[in-house]
Amino acid sequence: VSVIGCALLHHPVKDREGKTVTSAVTNLDVHDIARSARTFGLARYYVVSPVEVQHVLVQRIIEHWTTGAGRRRIPARHEALTLVGSALSLQAAVADFTERCGQVPKLIATAARPPEGRELTTFGAFRQRLEGGEREAYLILFGTGHGLADWVLQAADVLLEPITGQGYNHLSVRAAAAIVFDRLLGQR
Amino acid sequence: VSVIGCALLHHPVKDREGKTVTSAVTNLDVHDIARSARTFGLARYYVVSPVEVQHVLVQRIIEHWTTGAGRRRIPARHEALTLVGSALSLQAAVADFTERCGQVPKLIATAARPPEGRELTTFGAFRQRLEGGEREAYLILFGTGHGLADWVLQAADVLLEPITGQGYNHLSVRAAAAIVFDRLLGQR
Numbered sequence: 001v002s003v004i005g006c007a008l009l010h011h012p013v014k015d016r017e018g019k020t021v022t023s024a025v026t027n028l029d030v031h032d033i034a035r036s037a038r039t040f041g042l043a044r045y046y047v048v049s050p051v052e053v054q055h056v057l058v059q060r061i062i063e064h065w066t067t068g069a070g071r072r073r074i075p076a077r078h079e080a081l082t083l084v085g086s087a088l089s090l091q092a093a094v095a096d097f098t099e100r101c102g103q104v105p106k107l108i109a110t111a112a113r114p115p116e117g118r119e120l121t122t123f124g125a126f127r128q129r130l131e132g133g134e135r136e137a138y139l140i141l142f143g144t145g146h147g148l149a150d151w152v153l154q155a156a157d158v159l160l161e162p163i164t165g166q167g168y169n170h171l172s173v174r175a176a177a178a179i180v181f182d183r184l185l186g187q188r
Numbered sequence: 189v190s191v192i193g194c195a196l197l198h199h200p201v202k203d204r205e206g207k208t209v210t211s212a213v214t215n216l217d218v219h220d221i222a223r224s225a226r227t228f229g230l231a232r233y234y235v236v237s238p239v240e241v242q243h244v245l246v247q248r249i250i251e252h253w254t255t256g257a258g259r260r261r262i263p264a265r266h267e268a269l270t271l272v273g274s275a276l277s278l279q280a281a282v283a284d285f286t287e288r289c290g291q292v293p294k295l296i297a298t299a300a301r302p303p304e305g306r307e308l309t310t311f312g313a314f315r316q317r318l319e320g321g322e323r324e325a326y327l328i329l330f331g332t333g334h335g336l337a338d339w340v341l342q343a344a345d346v347l348l349e350p351i352t353g354q355g356y357n358h359l360s361v362r363a364a365a366a367i368v369f370d371r372l373l374g375q376r
Contacts, residue, residue: 016262028216032360039363041354074204076358164375166229170264172220175227175366178359179374182367187352 002130003101004185005044006037006140007093008173010054012149023144025054030061030084031077032174033142038080040181044100045083046093046139058086090141090152097139105137109156110180111147112169118154120161123183130184140180142173190318191289192373193232194225194328195281196361198242200337211332213242218249218272219265220362221330226268228369232288233271234281234327246274278329278340285327293325297344298368299335300357306342308349311371318372328368330361 008029011022030047037045047058064070065081087093098104114120130138141148141156153159162169163179171179196217199210218235225233235246252258253269275281286292302308318326329336329344341347350357351367359367 028360032363035358035360036363038356039351039353039359076356079356080358163227163370165227165369165373168226168264168267170223170268171227171366172216172223172362174360174362175220175224178363178366179370181353182351182370185353186367 002134002136002138003043003103004041004130004138004140005046005097005105006033006042006142006177007046007048007087007090008033008142008144009090009148009152010047010049010051010144012152013143013145014147014149016146018146020149021145022050025049025057027061029144029174030058031080033177034080034084035077036178036181037083040185042083042181044085044097046085046087046096048087048090048093050088052088055086055088058084094139097137101137103135103137105139106157107155108138108140108158108160109148109153110140110142110160110176111153112162112171112176113147114159114162115150115153118159121158122161126158126160127184142177144173190322190324190326191231191291192229192318192326192328193234193285193293194221194230194330194365195234195236195275195278196221196330196332197278197336197340198235198237198239198332200340201331201333202335202337204334206334208337209333210238213237213245215249217332217362218246219268221365222268222272223265224366224369225271228373230271230369232273232285234273234275234284236275236278236281238276240276243274243276246272282327285325289325291323291325293327294345295343296326296328296346296348297336297341298328298330298348298364299341300350300359300364301335302347302350303338303341306347309346310349314346314348315372330365332361
C-alpha cells in the first residue's frame with residue numbers, strides 16, 4: 001500500500017496576475033484540509049510557508065486541538081490535527097516526509113489551469129496506480145492564492161488533470177483538496 | 189435536465205449532544221459553497237438562518253462580490269455569489285426555489301451519521317436518477333454544527349449515504365458539499 005501525504009503551499013504561488021508571491025496562512029485551511037486528509041487516510045499534511053511567524057500560528061492551532069481546550073470540546077478534531085506539520089519550504093516538507101516513510105515521495109501537483117504542453121494524468125489513471133499495490137510514497141501539492149507557481153507544476157512527477165464541472169472552475173483550495181482525495185481514495 | 193439547488197441550514201441543526209440549536213453564519217461557508225455550487229452547475233444556493241441580523245451579513249458578502257470592490261478585484265467570484273440567496277427557513281427556501289423553477293423541489297438530505305432505520309440512497313443511484321432525463325427539481329440540504337436535525341433527515345425525500353473514507357468521517361460542511369456535488373455532477 002502506498003503512503004500519501006499532502007502539502008498546502010503558501011509559496012511559491014501565483015497572484016491573479018501570475019506573479020510569484022507568498023500568501024498568508026488561513027486558520028480554516030489548516031482545519032478543513034486536516035479533516036479531509038484524515039477522512040481519506042492520508043499520513044501527513046504539511047502547511048508550507050517561508051514566513052517563520054506563521055508557523056507559530058499553525059503550532060497554536062495544532063496545540064489547541066491536540067492538547068488544549070479544543071481537544072476536550074471536540075475530541076474528533078484532535079485525530080485530524082495530529083496529521084498537521086509545518087514546513088518552511090517544499091524541500092523541508094519532502095525531507096520530513098521521506099524520513100517518516102523511509103522513501104522519497106513522488107510529487108503530485110494539482111492545478112485549475114495547467115500550463116500548456118505539460119502532460120496531465122487523469123484521476124482514474126492515478127487511482128489505478130495507487131491501487132496497483134506497489135509501495136510508493138506520494139505528496140500531493142496544493143497551492144493557495146491563484147495556484148502553484150508554474151515551475152512547481154513543471155517539476156512535479158505527476159500533474160493531475162483539473163477538476164471539471166460545468167465550465168467554471170474557481171473552487172476554493174479546501175473544496176479542491178476534498179474532491180481530489182475523494183476521487184483518488186474515496187470508497188466506490 | 190433537472191434543476192438542482194442547495195441549502196445550508198443553520199437551523200434546525202444538532203449540537204454535539206444532539207440537541208437542536210441554531211448555529212452562526214460563517215463568511216467562508218457562503219463563499220466556498222457558492223464557488224463549489226457554481227463549478228458544478230447548481231442553480232441556487234440558500235443560506236438558511238432564522239436570525240434576521242445574519243441575513244444582513246449574507247447580503248453584505250453578496251453585494252461586496254457582485255457589485256462592490258470585490259467584483260473588480262476577483263471578477264470570477266461574482267459569478268458564484270450571484271447564486272446565493274438567504275432564507276429565514278427551509279420552507280422559505282423551498283418556496284423561493286419553487287417559484288424560480290416552476291416546480292416543487294424534492295428534498296435531498298445529507299448526513300455523516302444517518303439515523304437508524306432510514307433508507308439511504310447511494311450516490312451512484314441518485315446520479316443515475318439525475319441523468320435519467322426527467323425534469324425534476326432538487327434541493328440538496330446540508331447542516332452546519334453537528335448536522336441536520338433528525339426530523340429533517342426523516343422528512344427528506346431522499347437521504348444520501350454518508351461519504352466514507354477510512355473510518356473517520358468528520359469532514360467540514362464545505363468539504364462535504366464539494367464532494368457531494370462532484371459525486372453527483374462532476375465529469376467522469
